[in-house]
Amino acid sequence: MELFPILKKAKLDFSRPTFNDTNIILPTARDTIASLPGNLADDEFSANEESDYLQNSEKETENINVYLRIRPTNNVCNMYKFTTDKVIVSQVDHTKNVNITEKHYSFTSVLNEAVDQVQIYDQIVRPTLSNPFASTGATFASYGVSSSGKTFTILGGSDFTAGLVPRAITQIFTEFQNFIAEFPCVKVTRDEIRELCDDDVESEMKTVDDFIFECAKLNKGKQLSNWSSKSIQENHNFSPKEEFEDRIYIWVSFVEIYNEKITDLLYNASSKSTFKTLKIYSNKGNSYIPGLTWFFVSKIDDALNILKYGLSKVSYASTKINDHSSRSHTIFTINLIAENKSGFQYSSFKFCDLAGAEKSKKAGNVGERLKEAGGINNSLLVLGRCLEAVHHNQSKNNKKTAEIVVPVRDSKLTFLIQSSLLGYEKFFMIVNLFPTSDFFEENLNVLKFASIAKQIVVRQVEVKKFKRPSLRFSYLMQSQLNNSIDINRTCNRINEENETFDESDLDFSYEWNKMSNEQLIEQLRKQKEEIEVIKKLYVQKEQDYIDSEMKLRQDVVKQYKQIHENLSKRNAADKEHLEYYYQQKMDSLKQSYERKLSEAYDEIEDLRRSLYKAIKKNSKQNEEKDINESNEEQEDESCEDDLIEIDD
């Protein structure tokens, strides 16, 4: 009996894929049956549904969230009045002492100087990150003149003054601690989720381990970050979630846009990769940077150290306004990928610390600073133009007029955060205001900019869900790692799927004209038998395949564990070596000091002896002198007595 013609027709390949193949898909019984001649597959597996992602129904719209944060100062300009959601700016004509203008700028909320870092985070970021897969992601950007507190808001100082990014990292790692993946089995590449083959998983693990090791070495074994995740947790009372079904993969990147050039802040100079100028591309309104470093993180301290490392590479300079002024826009991105049995979904969270929106003259910019300021102002101007264009297009009065093209491509900054500007992602702007009279004009521009942003409506677009092909290698591996694989369940599923197979749909019309009914029935019977045999064979083959794959999985997991153990041993050995080296150094220093000390003691002793001798000698001489003097006196007295006697 010829078993394989149908299999050949169905283009099945039972050869075992190698681990070097990326995105290998093991064909399931259902996939195979779907590809058999005739319409044997279920309707639910139609071509349309096999498309890359499923789309949810469109969600509601909401305005961009624009918060005003006021930097504390004792010198508040009296032209500002603040309410809970408004700033009223009155300009006075001093010659007549009357108000000439009064402008109202409204915000989602006005956060006065008493509102601290903890409250800012709880109000602006925490709700979104508590439910990170409810949307495709969000951008949090700080905007304002130099020295108004943008960097303080986004990155902040240590612990209690930590900014939004370290707090966001702490929240994610605390709330989802029971669901965070340990191995980088999936990654977002060019805005698509890709499952990594085992070689890639291993190489990603090695890259991040080496990087963290480098960071630690650079910092001489100390923790790089200023932040203690424990105290941030205590500030917010974050607690681990119990009810969550997905596994979460966390990837981070950090870029700087300086003079319209994109720099990878996580580029590791000691690694072998050569530095490249990065370019941005976009795909359906989402931007991505090919070649950008993305680190997979599974530990909170690693994420904080990576952030700290990136910060050490940011371009800062001193200007007239701020001693430590960020001269560039920096964007720290956290990509979260959720994986469950039906597929993947990802959300991207960008934290942008924008450069100051002040005039160059005010900042005292000359030379290099002036060139930088040109780049900064250009991107902020384009940002303003983008918001204006979006607002124009959304405005009801403009329904009949032509839509304006939103010029996101005119600057690197706007191109990179286009998904938020075009309303595909949530956008949170924190407008920082330093309410002194020095920046009155610039602050007015900032407020105008913010008020336009506030009116923009964001369509909460559908969340992309990437369907998983069943029995992906990496998925099995991850499940195996978590001891949750249930091979019987998998096999049962295959059997259930086979039950949907219905031969009655087979169309053999091409033979009918030539055969009698009996022949046809006989032919059909034989073919049914043939199909039964093929089905059994197929299920058996797939079972064998799964068994051998599981064995391989176990070997790979063993190898990973071995690599990890080796790495930790290497770290421990290096630590021991460093400790030994410094101990030796300390001992030799101690010995040399002790030697010098004892020499000094000897010298002191010699001096003490000489002094003692000198004093003794001196006192002896004094005694002799006294004796001589008293002898002389006695002689004088006896002479005098003799003289008196003679006189008498």
Ligand SMILES: Nc1ncnc2c1ncn2[C@@H]1O[C@H](COP(=O)(O)OP(=O)(O)OP(=O)(O)O)[C@@H](O)[C@H]1O
């Ligand atoms: N809300 C605040 N509370 C306490 N200190 C603040 C606050 N906002 C800003 N500061 C302090 O003001 C100074 C300037 O802030 P920061 O560097 O964040 O300004 P910036 O807007 O990022 O400036 P630049 O654009 O020049 O980088 C810093 O010393 C910072 O600690």
